[in-house]
Amino acid sequence: EPEVTQTPSHQVTQMGQEVILRCVPISNxxxxxWYRQILGQKVEFLVSFYNNEISEKSEIFDDQFSVERPDGSNFTLKIRSTKLEDSAMYFCASRAGGPIQYFGAGTRLSVL
Amino acid sequence: SQELEQSPQSLIVQEGKNLTINCTSSKTLYGLYWYKQKYGEGLIFLMMLQKGGEEKSHEKITAKLDEKKQQSSLHITASQPSHAGIYLCGADLNSGYALNFGKGTSLLVTP
Structure with a gap:
């Protein structure tokens, strides 16, 4: 069964460093x-992407964040200068033409 | 903005018992989604409801969207340890199907 794949499963970084979280959506x-879940809190929407551009973004998705689809299979989330409060689980999701989103297993980002 | 309140926050039931989880919205729901979250597996899609009064079932899990489209319930019949996890309700934030989630209901099923 096709699935959304996220790498790495756990990323540890120092405050101020750049990180790139990677996702391979379902092929078609x-x-x-991208969503994030801070420990103990709800899953929050960050950004949606279609046709090589951002469709929607939340207030959380500020200038520190960017997304890219560098090739036909990968979808990345970059955080330019990480802060302690960026520590969270980041989920990638994808959908075909219908409304149902399929989620990856997530990347746990720990900012020290 | 829309708020989704889930109740209860957590639930411990004995294997074989039935249970219900509720999701109440502050606004009319146009698309309501139930997901299950287990550590290391991300969010697993369970069901989607769109029409008032709609009811869907999959194996021992039934979800309903009330007529006024502001509340949904998830009912598990004869619970099993495999049902354990965190159940999340989500609703469409906008026309692009970005989801707004509730805080989740943590379910533990004991032998």
Missing amino acids: HLYFY
Whole structure:
């Protein structure tokens, strides 16, 4: 069964460093999303991406964040200068033309 | 902005018992999604409801969206340890299907 793949599963970084979280969406999907979940809190929408551009973004998705689809299979989330409060689980999701999103297993980002 | 309140926050049930989880929205729901979250497996899609009064079932899990489309319930019949996890309800934030989630209900099923 096709699935969304995220790497790495756990990323540890120092405050101020740049990180790139990687996602391989399901192959025939066209819409891509990033969400995050801070420990003990709800899953929050960050950004959606379609046709090589951002469709929607939340207030959380500020200038420190960027997304890219560098090739036909990968979808990345970059955080330019990480802060302690960026520590969270980051989930990638994708969907085909219908409304149902399929999520990856997540990347746990720990900022020290 | 829309708020999704889930109740209860956590639930411990004995194997074989039935249980219900509720999700109440502050606004009319146009698409309501139930996901299950287990550590290391991300969010697993369970069901989607769109129409008032709609009811869907998959194996021993049934989800309903009430007529007024502001509340959904998830019912598990004859619970098993494999049902353990965190159940999340989500609703469409906008036309692009970005999801707004509730805080989740943590379910533990004891032998």
